[in-house]
Structures are given as C-alpha cells and as structure tokens.
Amino acid sequence: MSNTTAPTTAEVNFDGLIGPTHNYAGLAPxxxxxxxHRREPSHPRAAARQGLAKMARLRSxxxxxxxxPPQPRPNLGLLRRLGFSGDDATVLEAAQKQSPHLLATAMSSSSMWTANAATVCPSADADDRRVHFTPANLVTSLHRASETDVTAMLLRRIFHDPRFFVHHDAVPSSTDMGDEGAANHTRFCDTFDAPGVQLFVYGSDSRGDDGSGPKRFVARQSKAAGEAIARLHRLDPDRVVFAKQNPRAIDAGVFHNDVIAVGHRQLLLCHEQAFAQPDRVIEDLRRTTNxxxxxxxxxxxRVSLDDAVATYLFNSQIVTTETDQTVLxxxxxxxxxxxxxxxxxxxxEDNTFDRVEFVDLRESMDNGGGPACLRLRVVLTPDELASVASGVLLTDELVIQLENWIDRHYRExxxxxxxADPVLMKESYQALDELTDLLRLGAIYDFQR
Ligand SMILES: NCCC[C@H](NC(=O)CCC(=O)O)C(=O)O
Structure with a gap:
C-alpha cells in the first residue's frame, strides 16, 4: 500500500464526496x-459508498x-435570495409548493462532479511556477452555477499557501463566457514534473452564432473562457491548443468533452466524432508536444456516438500506478x-493499457457522471502537496471513518x-458538520457560523 505523500511530482485526484441529498431532478441541460432518470428515487448511501469505493480502489x-467535501444542502441562501422567506422549514415548504424545480436546485448534490469544479494548471506550466486555480462559473444551469462561490472558498481553504497556489475569480458569469472547468481541459506531459501541453475544448465560440453550433442542446463551454484561463494561468501560448467540439456530438448527449475524450500523460483516447476538425486538433497536439x-x-x-454516451467509455480515468502501469x-x-x-x-492487447478495471458508479452514472467526472486532477510537487490541508488526503483510516460516517448519516x-423534509435538512447539516471535523477543515459552511 502506498503512502499518500508521493515522493515525486504526482497527479492527485480530488474526488467529490457524494452528498446526503443526492437525487434525480432532471436539471442538467x-x-x-x-x-x-428524472424523478426516479435515488440512493444517497449507496451513491456515496460507490464514490468512496472508487477513491479507495485508486489509492490501492x-x-x-x-x-x-460536498456543498451544503439545502442551499437556503439561494431560496431566500429568490424570495422565499420565513423560518427554514417554511422556506422549504413554500419552494416545494411554488417551484419544485427551484427546490430541487437548492437540494442538488451535483458538486460531487469535481471535474466541473475548476480548471487547474500545474506549476511546471505557469511562468510564475505556481499552481493556478480558476473555479468554473457553470452558468448554463442554476443548480450548478450556485456551486461556484463555495467551490472557490473550499479550494482557497485546501490550497492555502500563497507561495505555491494562485486562486483566480471565476470568469464573468455570462453565457458567452460559459465555463465548466476541467471536464473540457486536458494536460499532456511526459513525467508529471515536466512542462505540459494543455488542450482547451469548447462548444461555442464567443464570436457569435454562425449557425455551426449544436441544434438540439446548448454548448456549455465557451472558447472565450478557455482563452481567459490560459492568460490568467500564465501559460506559454506555444503550449496551448484550442479545439472545437463536434456539434453533432453535443447533440448526441456529449455535454462535456470528457464524455468523448480522455487524456493522460502522452495518450489521448477519443472518439473520431469528438472534435469539429479532428485532423487539425491532432496536428496541433503533435506540433506542440514535439x-x-x-x-x-x-x-x-466500432463504437457509435450513442454507445459512447450510453457506456461512458471515454469518461474512464487513465492512471499511472505505483508500479508504473497504465490502467484504464x-x-x-x-x-x-x-x-x-x-x-x-x-x-x-496492443499495450495502450496494461489493464482495465471496472467500477460500479450506478448512482452517479444515472445523473450523467462517470469515473472521470468525479475527480479533479491536481498535479503537485512534493513541497506543494506537503502544504495542502492534510485532512483531505485519503488514508486507510479515513476510508473507514468515511464509510462509517456515510452509514450513520445517509438515507437509503x-x-x-x-x-422539502426539514428533518432531511437537519440530517444533512449534521452530517456535514461532522465531516468538517473528520477532514480537519474547521467551520467552513455558513450554517456552522
Ligand atoms: N460531469 C458530470 C456532470 C453531471 C451533471 N449532472 C447534473 O447536474 C444532474 C442533476 C440532476 O438532474 O439532478 C451535469 O450535467 O452537469
């Protein structure tokens, strides 16, 4: 069993712990x-156990x-801002009566998909040699847009040392600046400490609607957001590639690029329909990666777009194990x-991967989130890692504590x-209150103050 303190620069997966209000509300465009799966019953305890089991598997x-940690739900601040008033129970009841949609929005536990939390660039790529974070604005839908402030707070709390980490504000919340974070961003490198090449994938070009976009669904990620992030993160423009998603793929259900492509180190696995101009993208990647x-x-x-979306093949994670094997x-x-x-x-057989391991993420998958959606990759040098709030690093002991915590607090x-059940609200807040102790984060949520 490895130690979480890696001796060399490594890619650390920060997975979102699935929250106690995990539910299927059909909110996601x-x-x-x-x-x-809209309005089907959900199984929060199984969901959280599945996510944690995946983390434990990768650690092994x-x-x-x-x-x-999850975001605090219900998001009473959001409901109050939208005009629901009275005590907490009254707010929940009024929201349920007047707008079940807004109630579900305030109960969403979608922050579990941390691939959408932020875009992160390692210090080896930034000209100030620091790790840069930009939280995603997630403007396309309210239940996700309301994650940004808490995400920003959490990242600042966990990566708190200004010698190593720079935190930017989210890019402005406007639909022509849509940003859904690392789900549309991939970094290629040889070893993790070497400078990388970064690929920013977008569905919409802020230069306006020229009719080349998707017809059925919205393009969530803008090119303008990626360009802003590349500037903010002080990346070398010669080592950045922009690629437009194939609008046909978006219309087939590829709402993020990580539903159709996955990269790791010097490998890009993608569907032939992933990009609008695949040959150009491959040529740009070849040039920039020498x-x-x-x-x-x-x-x-071999695999139709529909089957790619149904199986989430490309939402697999590719990892390098302790014994230097490449595992999907x-x-x-x-x-x-x-x-x-x-x-x-x-x-x-052809050695693209040493092996494939399968994980059961049924509860997350039924809301459109596979293995890769659940993790935010942060490449850290040993010094950077040593400065991270250490309570969030998974250990064998923490796995057992979290299993126990889930079993005690989560509904089946x-x-x-x-x-709208006020008892669910109490259960949820109590669970999160205990969690901040387990993760040694102190009081981070508004309801704790
Ligand atoms: N990267 C995976 C993101 C999945 C997420 N699903 C959701 O928000 C589903 C919420 C609901 O319908 O209850 C989304 O589409 O942004």
Whole structure:
C-alpha cells in the first residue's frame, strides 16, 4: 500500500464526496442520463459508498487520492435570495409548493462532479511556477452555477499557501463566457514534473452564432473562457491548443468533452466524432508536444456516438500506478456492452493499457457522471502537496471513518417528495458538520457560523 505523500511530482485526484441529498431532478441541460432518470428515487448511501469505493480502489493502485467535501444542502441562501422567506422549514415548504424545480436546485448534490469544479494548471506550466486555480462559473444551469462561490472558498481553504497556489475569480458569469472547468481541459506531459501541453475544448465560440453550433442542446463551454484561463494561468501560448467540439456530438448527449475524450500523460483516447476538425486538433497536439503524443481514435463503426454516451467509455480515468502501469478505470457499463468490452480487450492487447478495471458508479452514472467526472486532477510537487490541508488526503483510516460516517448519516433512498423534509435538512447539516471535523477543515459552511 502506498503512502499518500508521493515522493515525486504526482497527479492527485480530488474526488467529490457524494452528498446526503443526492437525487434525480432532471436539471442538467443536454445530459441524457439526467433527463431519463428524472424523478426516479435515488440512493444517497449507496451513491456515496460507490464514490468512496472508487477513491479507495485508486489509492490501492498507488494513485494519490484526496477528497473534496460536498456543498451544503439545502442551499437556503439561494431560496431566500429568490424570495422565499420565513423560518427554514417554511422556506422549504413554500419552494416545494411554488417551484419544485427551484427546490430541487437548492437540494442538488451535483458538486460531487469535481471535474466541473475548476480548471487547474500545474506549476511546471505557469511562468510564475505556481499552481493556478480558476473555479468554473457553470452558468448554463442554476443548480450548478450556485456551486461556484463555495467551490472557490473550499479550494482557497485546501490550497492555502500563497507561495505555491494562485486562486483566480471565476470568469464573468455570462453565457458567452460559459465555463465548466476541467471536464473540457486536458494536460499532456511526459513525467508529471515536466512542462505540459494543455488542450482547451469548447462548444461555442464567443464570436457569435454562425449557425455551426449544436441544434438540439446548448454548448456549455465557451472558447472565450478557455482563452481567459490560459492568460490568467500564465501559460506559454506555444503550449496551448484550442479545439472545437463536434456539434453533432453535443447533440448526441456529449455535454462535456470528457464524455468523448480522455487524456493522460502522452495518450489521448477519443472518439473520431469528438472534435469539429479532428485532423487539425491532432496536428496541433503533435506540433506542440514535439510529436510525443499518441492519439487513439475510436471509429464510429466500432463504437457509435450513442454507445459512447450510453457506456461512458471515454469518461474512464487513465492512471499511472505505483508500479508504473497504465490502467484504464472504466464504468461497469463498459464491461456489460459487448462491443465496448471487446474494444477494451484490444486496447490491452496492443499495450495502450496494461489493464482495465471496472467500477460500479450506478448512482452517479444515472445523473450523467462517470469515473472521470468525479475527480479533479491536481498535479503537485512534493513541497506543494506537503502544504495542502492534510485532512483531505485519503488514508486507510479515513476510508473507514468515511464509510462509517456515510452509514450513520445517509438515507437509503430519497424521492422528490422528501426534498422539502426539514428533518432531511437537519440530517444533512449534521452530517456535514461532522465531516468538517473528520477532514480537519474547521467551520467552513455558513450554517456552522
Ligand atoms: N460531469 C458530470 C456532470 C453531471 C451533471 N449532472 C447534473 O447536474 C444532474 C442533476 C440532476 O438532474 O439532478 C451535469 O450535467 O452537469
């Protein structure tokens, strides 16, 4: 078993702990799983256990693993800002009566998908040699846009040392500046301490609607946000690539690029329909990486866009283990799909991966979040890692404490009718109050002050 303090510069996965109000409200634009599971009962305890089991599995492979706490729900501040008043129970009841949609928004536990929390660039790539963070504005939907402030606070709290970390404000919240964070951002490198090349993928070009965008669903990520982040993070423009998503893919349910492409070190695994101009993207990546990148494009004939979205093949995580193996951590759904499973066998055969491991993330998957959605990758040198709030770094002991904590506080199931229950609110706040002790973060939530 490895120690979480990596001796060399390493990629640390910060996974979002799934919160006690995890539910299916169908809130997410362009996300087919969210739409099709709308109003189904959810299983918060199983959900949180599945997410934690994935973290423990990666840790057992020797991948440094940390945890980000959920956002406080219900988000009473949001409901009050929208005109619901009275005591807490009255606010929840009025919201349920007048707008179940707003109530569900205030109960969403979507912050678990930390790939959307922020864009992070390692110190090796920034000209001031510090790690840069920009929280995502998530303007496309209210339930996600209301995560930004708490995310920013959490990141500042966890990565608190200004010698190592720079925290930027989110880019302005305007639809032509849409930013959904690291889900549309990939970094390629040789070893993690070496300077990398960063790929920013976008669905909309802020220069206006020229009719080339998706027809059915909204493009959530803008090019302008990526450009701003590349400037803010002081990246070398010669080592940055911008790529437009294929609008057909967005219309098939690819609401983030990480539903159709995944990169790790010198490998890009993507569907042939991922980008509007795939040849140009590959050429740009070859040039900027001095031809060290290996691109594996999966043809439509092998895996259709629809099957890619249904199985979340490309939302797998690729990790380098302690023994220097390259492992693909894929959703169970990929094993169950014969075509995808056969392809994975071939990718092991041809040494793209040393092996594939499958993880059961049913509860998250049913809201459109696979293995890669649940993690924010932060590349840290040993000194940077040593300065991080250490209570969030996963240890064997913390896994056991969190399992126990989940079992004590989380409900087995939740329905839409339960969301206004003031007892659920108390349970949720009490759970989070205890969690901040377990993670040694102090009082971070408004309700604790
Ligand atoms: N990276 C995965 C993000 C999934 C997320 N789903 C949601 O917000 C579903 C919420 C709901 O419908 O209850 C989204 O689409 O942004």
């Amino acid at each position: 362009g996300n087919l799983a969210s739409r099709s 492979l020797g991948v440094p693993q940390a945890v980000l 031809d060290t990148i290996r691109v594996v494009q999966v043809p439509e004939q 951590v894929a959703p169970e759904d990929c094993r169950q799909h014969s075509g995808v499973n056969a392809l994975l066998g071939e990718l092991v 199931s939740l329905t839409a009718a339960d969301l």
